[in-house]
Amino acid sequence: MTGRFAFYGRVSTEDQQDPEASRNWQLARSRALIERHGEVVTSFFDIGQSRSIPWKRRPQASLLLEALKDRGRGFDGVVIGEPQRAFYGNQYGLTFPVFMHYGVQLWVPEVGGPIDPESEAHDLVMSVFGGMSKGERTRIKVRVRTAMAAQAQVEGRYLGGRPPYGYQLVDVGPHPNPAKAADGKRLRRLEADPTTGPTVQRIFQEYLSGIGVFAIAQRLTDDGIACPSFYDRARNPHRSGVAWSKSAVRGILGNPRYTGHEVWNKQRKQESLIDVEDVALGHETKMAWNPKDQWILSDQPVHDPLVSSEVFEQVQLRLAARGPRSTGRVTARRQHGYALKGLLFHDTCGRRMQGNWNHNMAHYRCRFPNEYAIANKIDHPLTVYVRENAILDQLDRWLAEVFRPERVEQSLTMLEAAQPDIEPAHAEIRRALLECDRKLGRHRAALEAGADPALVAAWSGEVQREQAALKARLAADSDGSVRCRRMSGEEIQALVEALGGLLATLREADPADKLEVYRQLGVKLTYDHEKRVVTAETQPKPPVCAVNVSEGRAAH
Secondary structure, three states: OOEEEEEEEEEOHHHOOOHHHHHHHHHHHHHHHHOOOEEEEEEEEEEOOOOOOOHHHOHHHHHHHHHHOOOOOOOOEEEEOOHHHHOOOOHHHHHHHHHHHOOOEEEEHHHOEEOOOOOHHHHHHHHHHHHHHHHHHHHHHHHHHHHHHHHHHHHOOOOOOOOOOOEEEEEEEEOOOHHHHHOOOEEEEEEEOOOOHHHHHHHHHHHHOOOOHHHHHHHHHHOOOOOHHHHOOOOOOOOOOOOOEHHHHHHHHOOHHHHOOOEEOOEEEEEEEOOOOOHHHOEEEEEEEOOHHHOEEOOOOOOOOOOOHHHHHHHHHHHHHHOOOOOOOOOOOOOOOOOOOOOEEEOOOOOEOEEEEEOOEEEEEEOHHHHEHHHHHOOOOOOEEEEOHHHHHHHHHHHHHHOOHHHHHHHHHHHHHHOOOOOHHHHHHHHHHHHHHHHHHHHHHHHHOOOOHHHHHHHHHHHHHHHHHHHHHHHHHHOOOOOOOOOOHHHHHHHHHHHHHHHOOHHHOOHHHHHHHHHHHOOEEEEEOOOOEEEEEOOOOOOOEEEEEEOOEEEO
C-alpha cells in the first residue's frame, strides 16, 4: 500500500539561501526517505520565518497543524527534510504530541523513518537536533554581530540605516564581498549635505552660546528652515513635518556621527516573551535602545565632520548638567495596557494622542505645544487629557449594539452599502487624500494665526504635490482595474454573528485583547477637546457614534 505524505520545510534570512533552492533540496531529501513507502501529495513550506518562532505562529506550520485535525486531510504522515530547520529548542517536545494525538506519523531522515514515540533514542536524537538548531542560530548571531562591530570600529564602514540630518549617502564602489558585489550591492558612506549641514552646525553653536533646545527649534522654524521630517518626506511619510520639535534638536545634539566617526549598535533587536504565563508562545522582537557605553564608534573619523570632537563633548556636558541628576539606580518601569493605543487622535492637530498613566488610570494626552515650535501660532491648549474609561464603556456598548444579533438585518444592509467596490489600494489612496485635506486645513489655520507665509506656502506646496500624485494614481488605477469581490449576504451575516458574540465580552476583556479587537474592526477615534466629544468610526463604516465626555462620565 502506498502512503500519502505531507512535506514540511522552512527557510529564512538567517539561512542565507535562495528559498526555491532550499525548498528543492529539503523536498528531495524527504522524497529519498519515503520513496519505498509512498509519495508527497502536499507541501507546507515557510519562507522568511525564523526558526525561533513556534509552529503556531509560522503561517505554513500553523496550517499543517490545523490540517492534522481534519480526518479528510489527504495524508497519513508528515516528512521533514531537515529537523534543525523545523524544530528549535524545545519545539519538538511541544509539537510531536499533537501528531501522536491525531495519529499522524512524523518522518525524519536522522532516524531513518517514522519517529517511534516509545523510543528513548528517537526522543534523544530529536532533542539534540533542537539544541543544535538553537546553538546554530546563536552562533550565527554572534558571528554577524562581531563582524559588524569590527567593520564599524576598524574600517569605519557604513552599515545601513537612514543618514542623519545633515548628511547624504554617496557611492564608494562595489561591495568587497564578491558574492554581494555580483548581486549588485555597493558600499556607501556619509557626506555632508550642503543644504542641511550648515543647519546642524548652527544648532551646536547656538546651544553652546546658551540658547535652549526649544528656543533653537523656534528660531529654526521662524527662519523657514525645513525640519528633518519635512526635508526627507520619502523616509518620513508618517510624520507631519509641520515644524521643528524639541526631540529633533536634542537628537542632533546627542549624535556622535557629527564628529566624523561612524557609529553602530545604538539599537538592538530585543526578544521578549509574548506571555510569561505561556512560554510556548515564544518571543516577539522589538527594537530597543542600547546604553551609550555599548555604542561602537570607529577608531578614526571616516566622513566629513560637521562639528569638532571638542565642541561635541562640551555640548554633552551641558546636556548632562541640565538633565535630571542620576542616582545610579535603575528604576523598573511598570508596563501598563492601553486599549486605545494608536487609535485616538486629537482633532486640533491631527496627531495621535499618547498613553499616559495618572492616578492609577489610563489617560491619553496631546502635548503639541511642548513639542513643536509652530504650536504657539495655533490655538492649541498646553496639554489635552482624556480618560480611557470615559470612552470605553460607551464605545463597547455602541459596537455591541451595532452588531447585536437582533439587528443583523439592519447591520447587513449597512455593511453591504458600505462595502467599497474598488481595490483595497484605492481605499488607502482615498484615506491619504483625506489626510492631505486635513493637513491643508491646519496649514491655513497656521497662516491665519500669523505664521510665516513663505513657510506655510512651502508646507502647502509639498502637500499639494502629494495630493496631485495620489489623484493621478487613483485615476490610473481606476482605468480597467479589476474590482474586488464583494462579500455575499451570507458571508456578512456569519461575520456579524461572530462579532456579536465577541463584542459582548469586550467589557471584561484585557486591554491588549480589546486593542486587537478594535484594530480588527478598523476603529478610529478623534477627540474634540472643545466640545469634549470623541467621534468613533469603523471600516467598513456603520453609522458614526459621538461620545460626549464631561464631568468624568460619557454618554451618547
